[in-house]
Amino acid sequence: MRKLSREQKRDIAAIRAIRGEDIDLSEMPEVLDWSGAEIGKFYRPPKKSVTMRLDADVLDWLKGYGKGYQTRVNFLLRHAMTASTGEKSSQNSGQRRRRARGGQFR
Numbered sequence: 001m002r003k004l005s006r007e008q009k010r011d012i013a014a015i016r017a018i019r020g021e022d023i024d025l026s027e028m029p030e031v032l033d034w035s036g037a038e039i040g041k042f043y044r045p046p047k048k049s050v051t052m053r054l055d056a057d058v059l060d061w062l063k064g065y066g067k068g069y070q071t072r073v074n075f076l077l078r079h080a081m082t083a084s085t086g087e088k089s090s091q092n093s094g095q096r097r098r099r100a101r102g103g104q105f106r
Helices: 005-015 056-064 070-084 092-100
Strands: none
Touching: 056 070
16 A cells, blocks of 8 residues: 555545534435445455466466456356355456456456
8 A cells, every 4th residue: 555645644634633513514415215225235255365276278368368367267266156056146346347348258
């Protein structure tokens, strides 16, 4: 994580000094209806560092799609896991992000 600049530290100190009742919330409507909320939408399971040995051709195939081959490995393993257990994946945000960049696996 990068260190904060003096200006950033000054801004944070100024924001920290403001009392809660002095914050103007008039432009931010209060949410009263939470029926459309999605539980766990932004949840990401914790990552764990592992060492795997992959066949050279498999690794070449994964790297052939560009940067982020480890993310692709995780996606493919998660897909296999959810397919075998019948669970519905809560990790659709990564799929949308890849499609937006034009990346697809084959």
